[in-house]
Amino acid sequence: MYRVIKVLNNNAVLVYDIDRKEEAVLLGNGIGFGKRPNERFEQANNAKRYAIVDREEKNRTGRQVLSGMNPVFLELSGKIVECAQQALGEINPNMMIPLADHIAVAVERMQNGIHLKNPFHKDIRVLYPEEYRVAQKAWEMVQEDCGCTLCEDEVGYIALHIRAGRTDEKLEDSLQMVSLMKMVQQRVEEAMHCILDPRSFMFERFMAHLRYLLVCIRDGEPVTLDMDEYAKTQFPGTYESAQEICRVLGEQMQKSVPKEAIGHLTIHMERLRK
Secondary structure, eight states: EEEEEEEEEETTEEETTTTTTTEEEEOOOOTEEETTTTTOOOOOOHHHHHHHHOOOOOOOHHHHHHHHOOOOHHHHHHHHHHHHHHSSSSOOGGGGGHHHHHHHHHHHHHHHHHOOOOOOOOHHHHHHHHHHHHHHHHHHHHHHHHHHHOOOHHHHHHHHHHHHHHOOOOOHHHHHHHHHOOOOOHHHHHHHHHHHOTTTTHHHHHHHHHHHHHHHHTTTTOOOOOOOOHHHHOHHHHHHHHHHHHHHHHHHHTTTOOHHHHHHHHHHHHHOOO
């Protein structure tokens, strides 16, 4: 059972879910037609439900997020979530409202001539190629539905929203992962006196192994391949560089880095060298 808080338009209603005791948005053709505040009703069969997610970083309630937002962004975001589900499988649908909020702000920035640079745009494209492809489709949908062409950097931000919805992690956690991988890449390039080619297969494989390594460190899981002693003996110079990189990683992540991680990183740095 739902109680109407606010009718956003004929296809969108902000409601209070009486059974779950939380606010939500219902999207569906005609779901808001003729409804009034405080009216109670059962969910229509064609409507989709999106919970108001916690927004600790801004301390904003669902009503504050939706206040003044053009409902076209909610409907657009709902279509993007469906597109992501079709392309990637299971996606947390509750990413819809934060994504709508982001797109609404991005469109407003572009209309005011403000370009927000995304320093991790290229890295996001390499690290999360599946999410990035969906974000490119979303970028086209924004242009079609809103008549506004967002800058290309926004594709990376949208990809992070999709990544967060896919892995059920916070957006800032996804961004931190990209930032850490960028830092490691730069330090590896400095240690090896080279510039890695982001278009190469070796680079993509290295970043995939690095992402696995960071997840193990973050979650406190063991690194399955113990090559520490071999790496230390065979590649002492590279091992020393990997040891320093892992030390910095531990400090930034505030996690204990197992010695197996050092050997793991050393081996993959050597593969890049070859």
